[in-house]
Amino acid sequence: MNYMEEKTKAGEYLRLALNYITKHNLPATPVNYAVWYEYVSGKNIKLKKAIDHSLKNAGPINNVKVEGLYQKYVVDGDRIVISNLLTKISLMLKDISNHVSETKEDLAENGKSLNELAVKINDAKNFNEIRCIVDQMLAETKGLLQSGKRLQTRMRISSEDLKQLQQELEKSQQEAQTDALTGLINRRGLEKKLEIERIRAKQNDLPFSIIMVDIDYFKRVNDTFGHLVGDSLLRGIAQILKTHLRQNDIAARYGGEEFLIILPETGIKGATTVAKKIQKTLATKEWKLRKSGETMGKITVSMGISLYRMNEPEASLIKRADDALFIAKNKGRDQIVIQKEQEEF
Incomplete structure (x- = not known):
């Protein structure tokens, strides 16, 4: 937290902050000071809205509540957003990895079957055996194509999810640099x-x-x-x-x-x-x-x-x-x- 007000203004904010601390019977701790200073100065719009909501609904504002506000809006605001995004990315990467592994197993199984058929074709003695081998080859080839299509579909969905995640990231970055009250940059x-x-x-x-x-x-x-x-x-x-x-x-x-x-x-x-x-x-x-x-x-x-x-x-x-x-x-x-x-x- 960087406070750059000139002395007169900073003194006024301090006085107002201490008034709130006294009004709610709170100890003058650094956490309480930081929360109420940012509230009265209008620096932290999200914090201000949260406190105004509590005051409007006559909710008790005690040490536990102030500590929660401090962690959420003063210290951890950006960290929470980033943590949520990282969680989504982690789940998405795990999902893609699972799709690739499943497809790889399918391809390996189909490949093994085709290799076995390649050996059998050399031992075929009549048209019925050949036709049976060809039918199996078609089935295995169809399985390969289906595995590929399933992976393509899953990857297409993952690609769409990634685009949405990218939009969320850009939105989060923009919100982090925008003053919620005026719409100007902060x-x-x-x-x-x-x-x-x-x-x-x-x-x-x-x-x-x-x-x-x-x-x-x-x-x-x-x-x-x-x-x-x-x-x-x-x-x-x-x-x-x-x-x-x-x-x-x-x-x-x-x-x-x-x-x-x-x-x-x-x-x-x-x-x-x-x-x-x-x-x-x-x-x-x-x-x-x-x-x-x-x-x-x-x-x-x-x-x-x-x-x-x-x-x-x-x-x-x-x-x-x-x-x-x-x-x-x-x-x-x-x-x-x-x-x-x-x-x-």
Whole structure:
């Protein structure tokens, strides 16, 4: 578990996590801290859904339950998926091996019978004996063909199973890199995309830009309207980000109410244009509660932009964008700041 929030935000998450630990009369152990920290920060969507389900159904949340959540959603999430896939592969390989062995035994038996008939044919004395041998040869040959057809059918089925398994593997990999709430890629997927862009930048000598986006006063939305409305807002912001991106641009949920946009082959000027479009869209959008129609007020975001420097580590690139975002927040929010120049728009 890698926690990369700035100190103020991390402190807030810690306070909320400890509130939940106290509320449910749990000891402040590392496991309880990890589970509730990921819950309040919104980092782990599957964990959040599981806990919300328990809270909604008034189920007891004790040490045993938290430990189970920790093993399933914090530690073993990917391992369970991989284990299930490996089990399927193992069973499939065993099945194919059995089919081949059975066919091999059938072929060996048919081959032995044909060899015996080859000896008998030399001793045949009349047409009846010859005809009998030929009939047996036809039967054995038919057996060979049937064994081959059975193996072909079984292998065809196995091939279809393998294709399905491959699709399951691809789906599992995609899910592991996708944020369940917003549909954007998550931090794990982001790391892979950034590495690809770093390689492309080096090969083509074309740097890229990133934009760190943070929803202003998001905690206020959660406190005023509830976490479900907050989740809906996150999905809405994610959709707005996607509408302003090109086909090759990438939007990711970085954690909590933070997003990160990768703009391949784009300089500061292009990145600033994208950021301004997002800012303009939010300035004219009216946010209302779906059921009551009650207005939520104006929703704004703060943005920090950084341009990739050739051979720069990923962490350094993100830190510069995060530093610029921090400046935007301190200057009153709803602003765009470039790092390192710190030019405000």
